[in-house]
Amino acid sequence: MLLSGAQIVMEELLAHGVDTVFGYPGGAALDLYDALYEYSDRINNVMTAHEQGASHAADGYARSGGKTGVVIATSGPGATNLVTGIATAWMDSTPLVAITANVASHLIGRDAFQEIYITGITMPITKHNFQVSDASEISDVIRDAFRIAHSGRKGPVLVDITKDATIAKVEYEPRKPMDLPAPLCIDASEAEKVAALINEAQRPLFYCGGGVIASDATDWIRRIAAKADIPVCHSMMGAGVMPHDDPLNLGMVGMHGTVAANRAADECDLLLAVGVRFPDRVALSPKKFAPKAKIVHIDADRSELNKNVKVDMAIRCDILQAMEMLHEGVAEASHPVWMAKLADWKAVCSRDCPEGDGLDPCSLIAKISELSGPDAIYVTDVGQHQMWAAQHVHHNEPKHFITSGGLGTMGFGYGAAIGAKLANPGKRVVHLTGDGSFHMNFNEGCTAAKYKLPIITVLFNNRVLGMVYQWQTQFYGGRYSATEPERLTDFPKLAEALGVKGYAASTLEEFEACYRKALEEEGPVWIDCAIDRHIRVLPMIPGGGTVEDMITE
Amino acid sequence: MDTIQNSRKVISILVDNKPNTLARISSLVGRRNYNIETITASETHMPGVTLITLVVTDTDPDVLDQIVAHIEKLEPVREVHVMDSTGGLYRELLLLKVIVDKDARSSLVEIAEVYRAKIIDLSRSSMIIELTGEPSKLDGFMDLMSEYELVEVCRTGVTGMNRGM
Numbered sequence: 001m002l003l004s005g006a007q008i009v010m011e012e013l014l015a016h017g018v019d020t021v022f023g024y025p026g027g028a029a030l031d032l033y034d035a036l037y038e039y040s041d042r043i044n045n046v047m048t049a050h051e052q053g054a055s056h057a058a059d060g061y062a063r064s065g066g067k068t069g070v071v072i073a074t075s076g077p078g079a080t081n082l083v084t085g086i087a088t089a090w091m092d093s094t095p096l097v098a099i100t101a102n103v104a105s106h107l108i109g110r111d112a113f114q115e116i117y118i119t120g121i122t123m124p125i126t127k128h129n130f131q132v133s134d135a136s137e138i139s140d141v142i143r144d145a146f147r148i149a150h151s152g153r154k155g156p157v158l159v160d161i162t163k164d165a166t167i168a169k170v171e172y173e174p175r176k177p178m179d180l181p182a183p184l185c186i187d188a189s190e191a192e193k194v195a196a197l198i199n200e201a202q203r204p205l206f207y208c209g210g211g212v213i214a215s216d217a218t219d220w221i222r223r224i225a226a227k228a229d230i231p232v233c234h235s236m237m238g239a240g241v242m243p244h245d246d247p248l249n250l251g252m253v254g255m256h257g258t259v260a261a262n263r264a265a266d267e268c269d270l271l272l273a274v275g276v277r278f279p280d281r282v283a284l285s286p287k288k289f290a291p292k293a294k295i296v297h298i299d300a301d302r303s304e305l306n307k308n309v310k311v312d313m314a315i316r317c318d319i320l321q322a323m324e325m326l327h328e329g330v331a332e333a334s335h336p337v338w339m340a341k342l343a344d345w346k347a348v349c350s351r352d353c354p355e356g357d358g359l360d361p362c363s364l365i366a367k368i369s370e371l372s373g374p375d376a377i378y379v380t381d382v383g384q385h386q387m388w389a390a391q392h393v394h395h396n397e398p399k400h401f402i403t404s405g406g407l408g409t410m411g412f413g414y415g416a417a418i419g420a421k422l423a424n425p426g427k428r429v430v431h432l433t434g435d436g437s438f439h440m441n442f443n444e445g446c447t448a449a450k451y452k453l454p455i456i457t458v459l460f461n462n463r464v465l466g467m468v469y470q471w472q473t474q475f476y477g478g479r480y481s482a483t484e485p486e487r488l489t490d491f492p493k494l495a496e497a498l499g500v501k502g503y504a505a506s507t508l509e510e511f512e513a514c515y516r517k518a519l520e521e522e523g524p525v526w527i528d529c530a531i532d533r534h535i536r537v538l539p540m541i542p543g544g545g546t547v548e549d550m551i552t553e
Numbered sequence: 554m555d556t557i558q559n560s561r562k563v564i565s566i567l568v569d570n571k572p573n574t575l576a577r578i579s580s581l582v583g584r585r586n587y588n589i590e591t592i593t594a595s596e597t598h599m600p601g602v603t604l605i606t607l608v609v610t611d612t613d614p615d616v617l618d619q620i621v622a623h624i625e626k627l628e629p630v631r632e633v634h635v636m637d638s639t640g641g642l643y644r645e646l647l648l649l650k651v652i653v654d655k656d657a658r659s660s661l662v663e664i665a666e667v668y669r670a671k672i673i674d675l676s677r678s679s680m681i682i683e684l685t686g687e688p689s690k691l692d693g694f695m696d697l698m699s700e701y702e703l704v705e706v707c708r709t710g711v712t713g714m715n716r717g718m
Contacts, residue, residue: 123577124584128628131572148628303622306615 001173005135005168006035009099012142015043016177018070020422021047027236028034028101033164036072044533046422046451048415049443051078055085056415058440059094063402063416064377065423066216068149075102076114076537078211079160083121084409089156090125091406092237093214095149097142097155097297098122099263105133105162118233122158129158136220139175147178150419155299180239182299183318186325190315194296197327200466201270203338205290207253207282210237211275211299211319212391212404213398217336220323221274222246228330231342233261235276236390239401246395250342251305254282256387256537259552260345265290267341267523273297278308280543290547351391359529361460362386363508365392368430368458371515375400376428377420381413381437384466387537389432411440416456418444419468421453428519430525431457439487444495448524449499455525456518459491462533472550491528504528561590561688562612563636563713564620566605567597571628578605578626587611587620591645591710606712608688618678636685636713643713647684647691652702654678660702666693679704 003011009032013021021202023045025033036045048054051073058069069089070449073082079100089096103112106211110463121128128148130141138161145157199205212221218241225232225248232242233253242249252262266272271293276282283289295311297304299318305314315322350364353362365388369376380386380401386403402420404412415430417431446453460466465483472480495502501521505511518525540551568574582589590608604688609620617635624633636643653661658680664674666683668690674681684694688711695706699702 119573119575123573123580127626192624303619303626305622307619310615 001171003172004031004035004169004497005161006031007038008040008069008135008138008167008170008172009142009161010035010043011172011174012139013070015174016041016142016146017067020044020045021070021072022047022048022050022419023056023072024055024074024078026078026101026161028103028502029072029078032072032099032101032161034476045072046418046447048418051081052085052163052411053415053418053441053444053447055082055098055407056088056412057094057419057422058096058098059085059089059412060416060419061423062089062094062377062419063092064399066399068097068146069419070097070099072099072364073101073511075100075118076116079116079118080113082123083125084411085415086122086156086158086402086411086413088407088412089126089412092210093154094156095154097145097149097157098156100158100160100164100219102160104164105303106164108162109543115158115196117162118158120191122264125156125159127155129160131160131162133162133165135165136170139172143175143178143476147180147441151180153211154307166217167540176437183321184316186315186322187300188315188325190313191325191329192320194313194315195296195326197270197296198228198230198272198326199333201343202335203268203273204228204270204335205264205268205275205293206230206232207234207273208232208241209235209239209274209276212238212241213275215300215319216398217320217323218274218398220320220324220327223329224330225325226410227332229334229348230272231264233257233264235279235282235402235405238275239282239395240398243396250346250460252390255284255476255541255543256391257282257351257540258346258391259539259550260349261540262340262541262547262550263345264342268293271295274310274323275299277304279495280308284541287529289375302324309370346522348508348552351538352538352553354535355531359506359508359531360535361531362392362512363386363533364458364460364529365389367508369394371426371512371519372430375432376400377412377424379403379417379429379431381419381433381441382408382410383434383437384430384462384470385434385437386459388460388465410437411428411537413437414441414444414448417455417457418447418451418453420500429455431455433457433459435459435461435463435489439489442498445495445498445500445524445526452522452523455524456515457524458532459526459528460536461491461528462531463487464533466533467537469533473536475542495526499523501525502528504530506530559635560612561608562638562659563641563711564607564609564617564624564632565634565636565713566607566624567632569631570601570603570605575605575639577614577629578607578624582607585619585623587616589594591708593710593712595712596611604712606710608711629662634685637715640716641713642716643687644709645691645711646709647694647706649657649682649698649706650704651682652678652704653656653680653696656702661699664694664697670694670695672718
């Protein structure tokens with residue numbers, strides 16, 4: 001059939017199971033949006049306030065729903081507004097297809113109105129990108145884009161299409177999506193070696209990350225842990241790998257990780273690092289990380305192996321399949337001495353939240369967890385509230401904690417929460433944010449209001465840029481440079497102005513009352529919670545330090 | 554023996570000749586903070602396939618392995634390998650324009666002969682010399698040339714091939 005390039009884009013989106021896209025129109029994207037108008041019964045375009053919000057929404061949609069997210073933007077500023085969102089997806093390996101329109105091909109390279117070299121700009125933050133100026137190539141390119149985004153280590157792909165290519169009509173034959181390459185299996189002899197190491201170990205430890213979540217290997221990790229009595233710690237991206245109250249769950253490891261997880265990493269004799277990157281926020285001192293352990297690193301991406309930490313055994317393979325094989329190979333075991341040690345460390349509770357009736361981050365999160373039910377999806381922004389959430393939210397399932405780990409993007413949260421809610425209409429979505437982050441993206445309140453998305457935003461409002469403020473307190477002698485913005489923002493009023501319900505709370509009782517009301521709302525709600533600016537995120541290991549440098553009070 | 558063995562490594566990359574492939578590789582190298590000395594791209598006997606040769610000054614095996622692992626992930630890359638230090642043949646081409654007067658002319662001709670270089674242009678006041686060989690040979694030649702008044706020098710960068718099959 002004879003279709004325009006823009007119609008072919010829609011056909012390919014449908015062929016890849018896409019029914020929701022996030023985006024914003026513009027001059028070069030007129031024909032793409034004209035096609036969306038035609039396909040609006042099958043493809044829902046969620047229009048955000050800002051392209052950055054759309055990119056984070058597509059990311060949150062993908063992270064929480066498991067499908068590739070799609071974002072559409074126009075040329076020039078539309079495309080550059082996606083950059084932070086694409087970089088966020090890149091750092092956390094989220095499958096994303098970003099489609100940008102560009103000026104007509106005869107104008108490319110002439111600095112035309114709203115022309116930007118977006119393929120050049122996004123080269124280092126995409127798995128691959130394409131520029132298409134021929135309508136007959138669109139079908140192949142979109143198919144490739146979905147294949148690349150979703151195979152191996154997942155990640156973002158950008159497709160830039162010139163306006164004339166979206167207009168031109170060419171013959172189009174529908175085809176099935178491309179087969180993903182078969183997962184790379186672990187070598188049987190390597191699996192045996194790892195199993196033997198596990199069976200010999202006295203103090204084994206799992207260190208799991210986003211790769212475990214992305215490859216749906218959580219169940220197998222839990223089974224191996226139970227069978228061979230292996231405690232599990234996780235990176236922030238690995239939250240949900242173990243049920244919250246599982247005795248083998250040590251929680252998060254790293255800069256703001258638990259005492260138990262960091263002590264365990266320091267003392268273990270075998271570290272099973274699965275789907276992780278050993279970043280500077282976990283292996284703060286890469287040469288001294290897990291110093292007593294043989295380290296086995298299993299990851300889908302060979303370039304992660306021996307990148308930050310030199311390991312004893314580096315295995316590139318599909319994680320799901322490897323864990324399945326390992327489960328077979330490991331013997332049932334118990335490590336009572338190791339477990340007793342871990343129990344002692346777990347008993348060391350380190351937090352900076354004051355006791356009492358006031359509103360503090362720890363009791364806020366405990367209350368939210370209690371009221372939101374076990375299946376709620378938590379989406380965060382970046383800063384202190386993010387760390388408190390990573391530490392105190394009761395993570396039970398994978399894909400229920402959506403946060404910008406690698407890039408640490410303030411302003412990620414609201415867009416991502418919108419995406420998460422659209423991917424999971426039946427689930428409660430809670431957006432935890434700080435006043436710094438929220439000032440970067442609260443404009444998406446208009447989006448949540450327009451689409452009547454019952455997302456509850458809990459604003460940890462300490463009226464400072466808390467994380468930087470904490471560092472200035474700890475390491476810069478209290479010289480608070482640019483972290484006390486003294487803003488006059490009235491969040492409940494701002495909420496109302498955007499069509500969002502707004503509440504404020506200054507005690508836990510007030511908060512509970514607001515939150516209970518919020519749970520009944522059919523649209524978005526913001527709850528502005530006044531918290532003390534002096535409360536720190538603890539424990540903390542300063543950058544470059546080891547567990548011996550841990551600040552616990 | 555040539556200096557490639559000691560202070561440099563040659564990485565040969567077969568890629569699909571798609572837009573921006575060279576830019577993707579140089580962007581990657583820049584982003585990951587690897588040190589490259591030269592980069593060349595040339596056609597091969599296979600249609601649509603280009604050979605890119607990188608000469609890197611990092612010779613730490615872990616760093617080399619990282620460079621290869623990252624390059625391998627690029628979509629247009631078909632094959633990457635670090636070339637054999639001893640079994641590889643490496644060549645580079647150099648063009649050099651030098652001011653000549655009566656006295657310099659004969660000594661330059663002598664040096665060119667010793668190096669089996671070709672004089673491809675000669676005028677009253679200048680001479681262009683072409684030299685092909687291993688990078689170390691070109692380095693040695695350049696060392697001798699430093700005594701003369703040079704106008705322009707260009708080197709193509711290294712390309713190489715492993716011996717045998």
